[in-house]
Amino acid sequence: MTFKENYEHWLKSEYIDENTKEELTGVKNEKEIEDRFYRDLEFGTGGLRGVIAAGSNRMNIYTVGKATQGLADYLNKNYTGEISVSIAYDSRNMSKEFSERSASVLCANGITVNLFESLRPTPVLSYTVRHLKSKAGIVVTASHNPKQYNGYKVYDEDGGQVTDKAAKEILDCISAISEFKNVKTMDLEKAKEDKLLNIIGEEVDKTYIDKVKALTIREELVRNSAKDLKIIYTPIHGSGNIPIRRVLSELGYDNVFVVKEQELPDGNFPTASYPNPEQPSVFELALKLAKEVNPDVIFGTDPDCDRIGVVVKDKEGEYRVLTGNQTGVLLTHYIVSSLKELNKLPENGTVIKTIVTSEMTRRITEDFNVELIDVLTGFKYIGEKIKEFEKTGSNTYLFGFEESYGCLAGTFVRDKDAVIGATLICEMALYYKNKGLSLYDALIDLYKRYGFYKESLVSLELKGKEGQEKIQKALENLRHSMEDNVAEVKIVKSFDYKLSIEKDIINNSQSDIKLPKSNVLKFILEDGSWFVVRPSGTEPKMKVYMAVVGKDLSDADRKSDDFNKAVMEIINNACNN
Known part of the structure; x- marks a missing residue:
């Protein structure tokens, strides 16, 4: 039926309550009615x-x-x-x-x-x-x-x-x-x-909390020194407040300071219009508290507590919000290096990341002889792999993460978990503190060892029916009319996850992609930079992921600015042609 027929159907239905009908009759803009009912x-x-x-x-x-x-x-x-x-x-x-x-x-x-x-x-x-x-x-x-x-x-x-x-x-x-x-x-x-x-309620909570605590890697360190770590935490008006504070308290982290203005659940998110730990603005109140507390680490979780954002202090005393990629590579390295040091790293140990997540992870896993598996964007695909490993015994799952601030250790949960993330981040921060290092120091050390990787994301908001059509048109234009270079750097590989085709442009060959079909495109360039274009599965957006590798921090910043500008020009042309 048409949107108008659908609209009338709701107004006439005896199963729709009067308040809902009153809301609908109050909508006078036809575009709004169309968007609600098309x-x-x-x-x-x-x-x-x-x-x-x-x-x-x-x-x-x-x-x-x-x-x-x-x-x-x-x-x-x-x-x-x-x-x-x-x-x-x-x-x-x-x-x-x-x-x-x-x-x-x-x-x-x-x-x-x-x-x-x-x-x-x-x-x-x-x-x-x-x-x-x-x-x-x-x-x-x-x-x-x-x-x-x-x-x-x-x-x-x-x-x-x-x-x-x-x-x-x-x-x-x-x-x-x-x-x-x-x-x-x-x-x-x-x-x-x-x-x-x-x-x-509690009967389930207790067993979950006990399993989270059991993921502690350096038990003696946490038992003896957890009280020495100073933590600021913000639940951003969400569901993480009680479970995160409970697990940290039971592990002995006594110095946890909660951002009071963001502590209680509130669906209007009065202090954060976009309650996303990816956004530096959500940490403004935490940073205000940091002036009094001088914490070793700050972190915040989103409303359903599956994503976690981390803030650390650099050498100049400035606080920096880590990206999901930065937190993920820090945790990857901490977990695999700690397991190796303790002689607990299994021969078939495996880390999983998504196709839009930092390639720096690959350098780390190669260094420790750990397998790295790529999956499509979406943590469900990481959960699917854990299930596969359980059935076949082929791999031992160590850790999984995605650039969008989600990670998971352990296998008793099959989705990203910020309670687990918070626990491991505190342990990692404690480990480096005992070595006289901040998490930012640790990150710089990893960059020096593996390369200065920088990733970025641009989300193009394209609302309504016209927006959806524009997204599909742009992807088709890129699929069939993409140039062979970006800013005069050659594209050496392309991945079309909808057609399940990987093309090696240098050797003029192609192979099948063994992943579920998805309307996503990825292009890898001669200098190691890459970009991915995909429609969001949950929002009216087209997402463009971009990454470069620099010689140092300033070189990575410069390369990223130039590369992002060139890629977005290509994307805008694809949207408008």
Whole structure:
């Protein structure tokens, strides 16, 4: 149906409440109505994400209910016997309501639900699915998006986000629901009486925290010296406050100073319009506190506590926000070097990164004779590899990370985990402090040893139907009309992850890419620089990742500026031709 027909359908439906209809009749701008109704909110491999508002292309109890009915139909179709689903939610506006609507729909379909009593980090949900042997999991969050957004991520029985095949099957089930009357609901009190709804909390939290503590590598160091590390932490109004402070306290980190103005959960994020630890501005209050505390390390987590950003002091006394790549290479080196020193590095040890993550990782893993595996962007692909290793015994997972501030050690969680990240970052900072070094000193030492790598990201926001069309057009232009050089430096390799083709331009040969298909392009140049173009899976954006290698910091900065300018000129031409 057209967007106007869809709009009228909502206004006339007896299953849509009067407040929602009143909101819709108050929208006078036809472009706004079109954007709300030209499609159903897309269920991708990560689930749903969108602006909270009425409409089929928005996050509301009706779109969440429909998605959950589709998930229920998928589970009842694929499993027999008792089926359970675990549900968590973060601090965002409507997160609790959306989680309760999800529970209501699942229970109405005869599926048992384990619902957390209050907000929890996304990685705790990933752990809970496996711990309680659920067939699926749901976490209501929009991660680091602005306050207008919320989302709904679906996890499989292994605790990882559903990957392409399962997501398509769930989408087919959702698409088959044509009427609101086909979405079943159940009163939650009745669901509790019928033993279909279990409220969970501390009994799960304790086992999770114990497993996080067990990831400590240098136990004696932490036991004897944790009290000496001075830490500033900001939860940025999210779900990390209680679990991170708890695990650090139980490990003996007594000097943890929390940014009071950002401590309590608040879906309006009053001190951070974009609650993302990738953004230096979210640390302004932490840096103000740092003048009083003089910490060894500062870190912050996003609302659902799966991403972590780190701030360290350089030689001049200036605080610097590390990139996700910088934190990731520091942790990679710390983990593999510590395991080697302690004679605990397995022969088949493996690190996993995404195709847009720093190639400096490769230099480190080669140095320690550790295998490095690349996967598509999205932590679900790292989780998928962990599952594969478990089945085959071919590799021992050591660590995985992506440039967008997500990392994971251990295998009891199958998604990025900022609680684990915080624990390892504190241990690493403590180790270097005992050597008279800051984390920034350690990073510079790694650059001197492996090369001065610099990565950057530009996100082009292209909203609405026209924006989506422009993104697709740009990728097709680059796919078929890309020049053979960037600023007179030759392209030596190209990777088309949609067509699954890797081209070696120097040797005029090509091979198959053994990864799932994705509309992503990567180009590698003669001097080691590279760039990747991909549409965001969760936001109306096209992302351009760029990387260079310099002789020193200033050379890397200069190269990065020149390279980024040349690449963005190519991208803008592709968007507008």
